[in-house]
Amino acid sequence: MSTCKINNQIRRLxxxxxEMTQQALATEVGVTRQTILAIExxxxxxxxxxxxxxxxTFNEPLEAVFQYEPEPA
Amino acid sequence: xxxxxQVLWVDALLMLGLIGYTVKQLLLGGHEALFNMExxxxxxxxxxxxxxVAYVLCHIxxxxxxxxxxxxxxxxxxxxxxxxxxxxxxxxxxxxxxLALVQFGLTVQFGGTREELSLAHPLLLLLIGLIxxxxxxxxxxxxxxYRGV
Numbered sequence: 001m002s003t004c005k006i007n008n009q010i011r012r013l014x015x016x017x018x019e020m021t022q023q024a025l026a027t028e029v030g031v032t033r034q035t036i037l038a039i040e041x042x043x044x045x046x047x048x049x050x051x052x053x054x055x056x057t058f059n060e061p062l063e064a065v066f067q068y069e070p071e072p073a
Numbered sequence: 074x075x076x077x078x079q080v081l082w083v084d085a086l087l088m089l090g091l092i093g094y095t096v097k098q099l100l101l102g103g104h105e106a107l108f109n110m111e112x113x114x115x116x117x118x119x120x121x122x123x124x125x126v127a128y129v130l131c132h133i134x135x136x137x138x139x140x141x142x143x144x145x146x147x148x149x150x151x152x153x154x155x156x157x158x159x160x161x162x163x164x165x166x167x168x169x170x171x172l173a174l175v176q177f178g179l180t181v182q183f184g185g186t187r188e189e190l191s192l193a194h195p196l197l198l199l200l201i202g203l204i205x206x207x208x209x210x211x212x213x214x215x216x217x218x219y220r221g222v
Contacts, residue, residue, distance in 0.1 A: 031148040034075050034218070043221030044150050 007067045010040050013058045029053045076139045077151055078218060081211045083131045087124070088208035095120050095201060106197075113193035117200050124204075154214040162210035169202025 014020040022040070026033045029050055038044035039054075046054070055065045074082075098116045099106045106112045147155065173195035 032075055032145070032151065034078070035148050035150045038150060038218075038221055041221075043219075047149050050149065 005042065005069050005071055006045050007042070007069060008039060009065055009067075010036070010054065013060065013065065017058055025054070025057060028057045076135065076145075077147070078215070079135050079139060080132065081215050081218075083135060084128075085208060085211040085215065087127055087131065088204050088211065090127075091120055091124055091204050092201070092208070094123065095204065099197070108193050110193045110196075113196050117196055120200060120204075150218070154217040157217050158210040158214035161213045162206040165206040165209055166202060169199060169206070173198045173202070 010025070014022070014025060022036045023033045026036045029036070030053070031046075031050060035044065035046075039046050039050075051062060051066055055062045058065065095116065098119070102112050102116065106116060176198065177192070177195045
């Protein structure tokens with residue numbers, strides 16, 4: 001069975017958007033700062049709803065924020 | 074560290090302390106603590122009393138220190154962690170209850186001395202199972218929150 005990894009550009013996008021803090025993004029999206037930290041570090045894959053909210057916060061399409069990369073077994 | 078993570082750490086440490094205290098009481102009580110109902114009841118009641126007092130005091134202290142996010146609702150990641158922790162906790166609790174019932178049932182079925190037929194053994198088994206269930210609940214949630222698996 002192959003494993004998959006979801007990469008994200010949240011850290012880069014935060015800095016490109018006025019060095020937005022994790023707390024500010026968390027408040028905007030409606031999750032805790034620790035959850036934003038976990039998503040950035042790739043330790044947690046958010047729900048579609050949270051993913052869309054993050055993308056909308058940065059005014060970017062979902063694919064510009066999250067990339068799905070299947071890894072061979 | 075968020076309020077919920079602090080609570081989970083305190084719960085885990087509290088349960089480790091209670092396991093240590095329970096084992097110490099049982100070792101000090103020896104044979105009597107394992108088979109005498111009054112001794113077993115003393116151990117169980119003292120552990121439960123300590124657990125309730127320590128739990129309430131610790132939670133008040135944490136809430137006082139991190140008053141900012143105590144009223145925030147759990148987000149989706151914390152809900153998933155709580156579900157995982159509850160699943161492990163329920164599994165251990167159910168297993169312990171079944172073991173206690175089987176142990177008592179077997180003793181009745183195959184005959185035992187009067188002291189072996191007391192409820193002391195199942196009672197202590199349930200107490201330890203309850204503590205282990207709470208410990209696994211907090212431990213599994215912390216593992217999920219920090220490692221994400």
